[in-house]
Amino acid sequence: MNDKLLVETAVLAGEIMLVSGAEIYRVENTIDHILRKAGRNTAEAIVFSTGIFASLNDPAIEAITVARRVTGRSTNLNRVYLVNDVSRMLCEDRMTVEEAYVRLTDIRDSVQYGxxxxxxxxxxxxxxxxxxxxxxxxxxxxxxxxxxxxxxxxxxxxxxxxxxxxxxxxxxxxxxxxxxxxxxxxxxxxxxxxxxxxxxxxxxxxxxxxxxxxxxxxxxxxxxxxxxxxxxxxxxxxxxxxxxxxxxxxxxxxxxxx
Amino acid sequence: MVVQTIGAFLAVISFSLILELPKKHVILAGGIGAASWLVYLLVHASSGSVIAAAFLSSLLVALTSHIFARIFKAPVTVFLVAGILPSVPGTSIYRSVSYVIANNPDLSSHYLVETLQVSGAIAMAIFIMDSLFRLGQKR
Structure with missing residues (x-):
């Protein structure tokens, strides 16, 4: 499995949720769940209202750490809902990491109502x-x-x-x-x-x-x-x-x- | 009272447009909002207390939101946020300001305190339901 892409996917999922007004524990949970799919020893996510840190580590690999500053928020419950769905499907192996990443980039700009x-x-x-x-x-x-x-x-x-x-x-x-x-x-x-x-x-x-x-x-x-x-x-x-x-x-x- | 409940239903649906609620849950969210406003009106009429009314109606919203979230596998927020809106103490905030303008500090601070109390009641209601539904849930 491509660890780097997995971390990117997890952080992107977290970013969309955070910007769209989800609670912190939901964002952390989602990132955690996705990171744990890698099966590495350490998978940590720290989320603040202004930023996300996610880290994946194991003796076998070099540690991957991503920090993301989050600016500008507007409530969009549909995005929270859709990202939740993607993370659920990813964790149940009904979706590959590549598919999930593409899907998330779509969700990031999705607007339901004009x-x-x-x-x-x-x-x-x-x-x-x-x-x-x-x-x-x-x-x-x-x-x-x-x-x-x-x-x-x-x-x-x-x-x-x-x-x-x-x-x-x-x-x-x-x-x-x-x-x-x-x-x-x-x-x-x-x-x-x-x-x-x-x-x-x-x-x-x-x-x-x-x-x-x-x-x-x-x-x-x-x-x-x-x-x-x-x-x-x-x-x-x-x-x-x-x-x-x-x-x-x-x-x-x-x-x-x- | 019927008209007001219909008003709550439509108000929550209008809010859903602003908050980008998922399309398939809009009607349900409106229903939760209407039910909560009906409870608010009934409790307010029988007890005369705004705080009790806000507390019980928020309790109902939180309960139904958690149940529907589990049925439809959607985040609780989707239902909770829309349903809570009618109970939000906009009236108290307004009155507090308007009495400042009208040079009546006593009534103004009365409504300021009421705003805080109603907010606290809503917070309590959400907290109680969150705690109940978290019992026995693995983290």
């Missing part, structure tokens, strides 16, 4: 969360408009490469302004509070928070605390954005109605 569909998703979240929180038809209509402005804001901040904190704050700011504006002049009488709550849901770090808890309770404290920090910072950014939007609106109109 950008338009994602925009619709953002709008849908705003509308249906408003419904879920007890909004009526007029509220949902207003939420749809707010959702569209949120999707636009997200795209704009991605295009001008705004950093995460500013992007979240900017999106939240726009949500607050758009909703309050509509409540004041276009569709009076809407419940602007639940519309804002519904619309900030795509920004609220629910996924990061969930992963952070599971990491921490699994004993991966370094990544756990890093992710909790990330969730707190995002929440603060959203709060700052909404607060700034509401404050500005109040200052402009000289009074808020909620």
């Amino acid at each position: 950008r338009r569909l994602k925009d619709i998703g953002v709008m849908g979240v705003a509308v249906f969360f408003t419904l879920l929180l007890g909004g009526g038809a007029r509220d949902c209509l207003a939420a749809a408009v707010t959702g569209i402005s949120l999707a636009t804001a997200m795209e704009v901040s991605a295009r001008i490469r705004l950093n995460d904190f500013c992007a979240n704050a900017f999106c939240a700011f726009l949500i607050a302004i758009a909703t309050l504006f509509m409540g004041q002049w276009l569709i009076p009488g809407i419940k602007s509070d639940i519309i804002i709550i519904g619309a900030i849901m795509p920004l609220v770090p629910g996924v990061i928070f969930t992963t952070a808890i599971r990491d921490t309770l699994n004993g991966d404290y370094a990544s756990g605390t890093a992710r909790i920090m990330e969730a707190v910072v995002i929440a603060l950014a959203v709060a700052a954005g909404v607060g700034a939007g509401m404050g500005l609106f109040q200052w402009l109109t000289g009074g808020l109605s909620w």
Whole structure:
């Protein structure tokens, strides 16, 4: 068996999972399982939220160690799911290492839903969360408009490469302004509070928070605390954005109605 | 309540698009989200406690996620993340901020504490189910 390719495959699998938002122990487990297929004495994997180290050693071979720095992450559960499948098939000998490597490079760039569909998703979240929180038809209509402005804001901040904190704050700011504006002049009488709550849901770090808890309770404290920090910072950014939007609106109109 | 549950179902499905949930599990994830929101509403109506509601609904989500993950041989995260979303304390965060703007520090800190408590309740629920399902499992 080609040890070098096996290590490469294992690290690639780990990298995809880590970037896509899998828990640390799942990434380590996957790399471990794949490395163990080589049947060497030592197979170790260390994973942090920012990097991966994997090592394979045996008296018969020269040690192979791969370090990989991981930057940029975006949640993509489908990739986690697909890599999980590949690693399962590889370990059950239903796939060769070469096949697995090719398959993984495909998965790395796979996208299920296009950008338009994602925009619709953002709008849908705003509308249906408003419904879920007890909004009526007029509220949902207003939420749809707010959702569209949120999707636009997200795209704009991605295009001008705004950093995460500013992007979240900017999106939240726009949500607050758009909703309050509509409540004041276009569709009076809407419940602007639940519309804002519904619309900030795509920004609220629910996924990061969930992963952070599971990491921490699994004993991966370094990544756990890093992710909790990330969730707190995002929440603060959203709060700052909404607060700034509401404050500005109040200052402009000289009074808020909620 | 029926309308709100349908809202939860569709909201989780919309979220699935953003999170790139595997296509064949989207409907199921939506179902978990709807069930969890129904439990949330029922518990909230009967006990009046947001924290109990968040705890019990997250417990249900975590339980069903672990079961479905084993049935479909998929990572638990796939179901867990989407189902948890309706219980995430977006409302408390918002109210905390809005009372800062409205110059009402007492209510603001009340909702800030509530945010932390709800987050803690969700964390507890996930933790309990994770621990239960790990019993007797080889590492």
